[in-house]
Amino acid sequence: MTAKIVFENVGKVFRARGTTVTALQEINLDVKDGEFLVIVGPSGCGKSTLLDLLGGLTEPSSGRILVDGKPVTGPGLDRGVVFQQYALLPWRTAQGNVEFGLEAKHVPRRERAAKAREYLDLVGLSGFHDRYPHELSGGMKQRVAIARSLAFDPDVLLMDEPFAALDAQTRDGLQDELLRIQELTGKTVVFITHGIEEAVYLGRRVAVMTSRPGRIKQVVDVPIFSQSEDIRSDPQFAHYRHEIWTLLRDEVDKARHEELEATRV
Structure with a gap:
């Protein structure tokens, strides 16, 4: 499987109020075409910055990103x-809202409407096309946001903790929905989360980042679990959850120690 995305020695430095903060350092990572890659790391390690760089919302201070x-x-x-x-x-x-991105591509109105309905159906919102955001639950709003991103048919879907604000039941349901959509569409997905269980459940590979400056500590290959009644109770699932937590634990401790030191200065 060929590399869809390549990070080559990527670094990001922020300068503000006379201080310099190195957010990311020497990031080297490949993402395969059609892969579901999850990135986890302690708070402040640069996960969202990495996604912003890939999205082209900001530029790297060093290295380059290829798509x-x-x-x-x-x-x-x-x-x-x-x-x-x-x-x-x-x-x-x-x-x-789903049509909004299609307008930027100058898709004709009738085709735009049909495509918006198609993707609302895909994310399980058939019959809710005429509802306004204030009439939708949090989970339904996030489904609209996913449909909007899918509708203009991007090759790569970048997701920055999209389910973090949702309750556990809604989150679990949307995880299953996302896996179904990714399997159906074959999109390359780069997904950021704080949740180790979410990372193991969704990702075919999980990239674990260090505390700041963020680097790739290790990439863990996660197998496709058998569709048992509850995958999360599978001993193999617990094994990978423990492996990733072990990799993260030292980094979380380092991050906390650095925060404490900073408050003493």
């Missing part, structure tokens, strides 16, 4: 982004 062999120089319709906050337009219906 299909071409350097990322800014945002593009080949990459769709889903954030933790839904960022829906409150004056537009669910369908209107």
Whole structure:
């Protein structure tokens, strides 16, 4: 399977108020075409910064990022982004929000409407096309946000803790929905989470990051689990959850220690 995305010695330095903060350092990582890669790491390790760089929302201080062999120089319709906050337009219906990205591609109105309905159906919102965001639950809003990103048919879906604000039951349901959609569409997905269980459940590979400056500590291959009644209770699932937590534990402790030191200065 060929590499869809390549990070080559990527670093990111922020300068503010006379201080310099190294957020990311020497990130080297490949993401295969059609892969579901999950990135985990302690708070403040640069996970979201890494996704912003891939999305073209900011530029690396060093190194480069390639998508299909071409350097990322800014945002593009080949990459769709889903954030933790839904960022829906409150004056537009669910369908209107999904159509928004299609308008940027100058898709004709009738085709736009049909495509918006198609993707709302895909994410399980058939019959809710005419509802406004204030009429939808949190989980339904996130479904609209996913449909909006999928509708303009990006090759890569970038997801920054999209289920973090949802209750456990809704989150579990959307995880299953996302896996179904990814299998159906074959999209390359890069997914950021704080949740180790979520990482093991969703990812075919899980990249574990160090505390700041963020680097790739290790990439763990996760098997496809048998569709038992409860995958999360499978002993093999517990094994990978423990392996990733072991890798993260030292980094979380380092991050906490650095926070404590910073408050003493």
